[in-house]
Amino acid sequence: MRPHTHRATVYDLSREILANIFIHAARLDPKWTVLRPGKSEGPFILSAVCAEWRAVATATPELWAHLEFNFALPELEKISTPLKLELVRTWLQNANGRPLGLDLAYHTPYNAEERGIDLSVNALKEVLEEFAARISVLKLKCGSNGVLGFFGQVPTGYPLLQELVIQPSADFDVFTVAPNVPLPVFPRVTRLSVSRHYGRDNLLSSGPAFVKLFQRFELPALQKLSLGLSRDFKPSVVHEPLMQICRAYASSLTGLSLAFECPTTVLADILQSTREQLVELRIVFTDEIIDALAEKTLCLPRSLASLWISVKLDACEEKRAGTSVALKSIEAIANVYGRSRDLDVFVLLKTFDDAKRYPIIGDCATFARKQGLNIGTDKHALKVPYLGGHHMAFELGFSSESRRGG
Structure with a gap:
C-alpha cells in the first residue's frame, strides 16, 4: 500500500x-x-x-472525565496559577457534564515568597468551587496548613461524591470553622480514606484532629473507612477520639482499615459496635491482638469474610534480634488462622527496603503458604519472583482500585 x-x-x-x-x-x-x-x-x-x-x-x-494534577510540581513554578487553572478548567469542561474523578495535589513551599511563587489564588478552592457538583471521586493531597479550610463550605456541596480521600498537612487544623456554619453533608459518600500512607510520610497530627475532621462531616451512607497513621502519632491521645469516631459510623461499616497499632480494648469496642455487618478488616500486627484472638478474649464479627494483617519487616530489627521478628509474627498468626475455612486471611509484609536483599522474605512466604495464609508485600518488593506483589492495604485504603476512579 x-x-x-x-x-x-x-x-x-x-x-x-x-x-x-x-x-x-x-x-x-x-x-x-x-x-x-x-x-x-x-x-x-x-x-x-x-x-x-x-x-x-x-x-x-x-x-476528559478523570484528571490527576499536581499544582506544586517544581518544574511548573514558572507557570502562573491562573494559567494552570485555565488548563484544568479546559480539561474538565470538555467532560461535558459527566461525573468527574479528580486526584489533585497542592502545597505551599516554605520559601514561596523568595521564589516568587504566586499565593494569591487558592488553586484547589477555585477548582472545587466550580466543579464540586459533578465530582464522584475526589482525592486530595495537601501539604499546607490552611489550604483546605474552605473544603466543607463549597456552596453547591458534593451531591455526586461517592469516594473521598484526604491526605492533609501534618499539622492540619483546617476544618475548624465558626459554630454557626452548617455542617456539610456528603449524602452519597460510601468510601472515606483519611491520611492514607504515602511512602514514609504519614499525614495526620493527633486524635483531636481526627475529631475535628469528623465534626465537620456528615456521612450518612458511609460503608468503608480507612484511617492512616501520623508522623507524631501518640496512642494515648488518639485512642479515645478514635473510639468516638468509629462508634459513630461502626453500625453501617462493611470495611474498616486501621493503619496503626490499635490497642485490643479499642479494637474490641469498635468491633462490638459493627452490628455484625463488617465484611473486611485491616489491622496492624501486635502480640497483644494476636494473643487476644487466640484466647478468644477478642472476637471478630461472624460476618467477617476477609482479615488483612500488616507485619513489619525491618532489616535493622531483624539483625538485632538474631532471629526473624517478621517470621515469628507470621507463625503467631498461623497458630490462630492457619488453614482457616471461615476467613480469607491475608498477611502483608511491609518493608521500606529492597526485598531482594533479604532471603527471610522468601522464608516468610514459604511458611505462610504452607499454613494456608495468603501473603504479599508492598510496592518496594514487587519484583521479588517468589512473592506476589500487592498494593499496600493501608496505602490503597478502601478507595476504588481503578485509576479512572470508577
Missing part, C-alpha cells in the same frame, strides 16, 4: 469509529489522566494532531 493511500484510509474513518479508538487508547495509557503542562499527553495530544481529531476529542467526554 502506498503511503498516501494509507494516510487516506486513516483520515477517512468516521468520527464514531475514531472516538471509539480514542477511548480504547485512553484505557490502555496509564498516564492518560495526568495533566502535565508543556507535555503532550492524554486528550491534549489528540487535539494537537489536526482539526478533525481535535473536534472528535473535544466531543468525546469520556476522554
